[in-house]
Amino acid sequence: MSDAVSPRPPIPAESAPAPPGMGTLFLTFLVLGGTTFGGGVVAYLREVLVTRRRWIDDEEFLTALEISQALPGLNAVNMAILVGDRLRGVRGAVAAGLGITLPGTAVVFVLGLLYASHGETPAVAGVLAGVGAAAAGLLAAVAVQLGRRQLTQLPDAIIVAIACVAVGGFRVSLVVILLTLAPIAVWWYRPRA
Amino acid sequence: MSQLWPLAGVFGLLSILAVGGGSAVLPEMQALTVTTHRWLTADQFVAIYSLGQLAPGPNMLMVGVIGYRVAGVLGAVVTMLAFFLPASLLCFGAGRLWLHLAQWPWRQSLQLGLAPVAIGLMGAGALALARTSVDSLATAAIALAVVVLILRWHVNPALLILGSGAVGWLLLG
Numbered sequence: 338m339s340d341a342v343s344p345r346p347p348i349p350a351e352s353a354p355a356p357p358g359m360g361t362l363f364l365t366f367l368v369l370g371g372t373t374f375g376g377g378v379v380a381y382l383r384e385v386l387v388t389r390r391r392w393i394d395d396e397e398f399l400t401a402l403e404i405s406q407a408l409p410g411l412n413a414v415n416m417a418i419l420v421g422d423r424l425r426g427v428r429g430a431v432a433a434g435l436g437i438t439l440p441g442t443a444v445v446f447v448l449g450l451l452y453a454s455h456g457e458t459p460a461v462a463g464v465l466a467g468v469g470a471a472a473a474g475l476l477a478a479v480a481v482q483l484g485r486r487q488l489t490q491l492p493d494a495i496i497v498a499i500a501c502v503a504v505g506g507f508r509v510s511l512v513v514i515l516l517t518l519a520p521i522a523v524w525w526y527r528p529r530a
Numbered sequence: 531m532s533q534l535w536p537l538a539g540v541f542g543l544l545s546i547l548a549v550g551g552g553s554a555v556l557p558e559m560q561a562l563t564v565t566t567h568r569w570l571t572a573d574q575f576v577a578i579y580s581l582g583q584l585a586p587g588p589n590m591l592m593v594g595v596i597g598y599r600v601a602g603v604l605g606a607v608v609t610m611l612a613f614f615l616p617a618s619l620l621c622f623g624a625g626r627l628w629l630h631l632a633q634w635p636w637r638q639s640l641q642l643g644l645a646p647v648a649i650g651l652m653g654a655g656a657l658a659l660a661r662t663s664v665d666s667l668a669t670a671a672i673a674l675a676v677v678v679l680i681l682r683w684h685v686n687p688a689l690l691i692l693g694s695g696a697v698g699w700l701l702l703g
Contacts, residue, residue: 411588481677
């Protein structure tokens with residue numbers, strides 16, 4: 338266990354290839370950050386990191402995903418940090434985190450500047466109105482997809498409904514939800530001896 | 531200049547609150563940036579979020595554009611750092627701890643309990659977006675079509691975003 342959490346395990350797991358160089362690591366995540374669209378990032382990460390590059394195995398991938406989802410932060414960025422740390426320590430985490438965010442940041446800034454100068458034209462407003470409506474639909478669909486299990490089990494479905502209606506309908510502050518509903522939900526699943 | 535501290539405070543808070551991913555904080559982000567601080571209008575907020583959908587990679591990178599509108603390049607840098615650094619540091623530290631906690635019984639409780647909260651918050655994010663962006667029959671039809679096409683036929687979301695932009699250009703432009 339302890340070697341798995343040190344920045345660079347002295348003895349790599351058997352048959353695991355040598356950790357990638359910093360350049361390769363950064364470039365791989367840069368390409369991931371520049372070519373994934375519309376929330377498919379996690380599936381694509383698995384394809385590249387586990388199947389194609391074989392840097393980590395499926396179990397390590399699922400553990401990283403578990404941590405990413407349980408903690409605050411964007412799942413894709415958290416995944417990059419965890420995998421970067423696993424492969425090359427602190428510097429690997431920084432390289433992977435920057436790699437996955439830089440391409441999108443550059444694109445969004447160019448779009449932002451264009452919006453600032455052309456945002457009032459009817460054509461741009463029309464495109465953004467269409468994309469905005471699609472974004473709402475996309476988020477709802479992703480919530481349903483990810484929540485298939487939660488939506489079919491009564492206690493979970495109740496928690497989903499309370500969070501959704503309280504924040505989305507009654508505009509209850511997220512802080513309130515995380516200080517009340519979240520602890521209750523965790524308590525519901527408390528370890529039973 | 532005077533807006534840099536509020537920007538850092540708002541997005542630093544959102545960073546820590548983003549349990550279950552960035553979309554969980556959308557309603558709170560909209561409330562804080564539009565209603566509380568009046569940095570932008572609800573329409574501009576949704577427009578900027580929509581821009582983010584057209585960019586590759588993680589889907590909340592558009593927070594930098596909000597910072598840029600409020601306080602220029604420095605505002606963008608402060609906002610990005612405030613939104614990404616706290617959660618990233620937390621994840622880095624927790625990642626190293628997590629394996630030590632393999633036998634800790636509450637680890638599974640945390641996962642099982644937080645998952646439905648995160649799903650509910652994602653739904654709330656969709657509602658918050660829809661409240662501003664779905665304002666006509668055409669936009670309602672687009673949103674509904676996207677939901678059905680993804681859930682029923684697993685159409686690639688990137689294609690749907692681009693297609694909806696094209697439909698918006700033709701019908702709403």
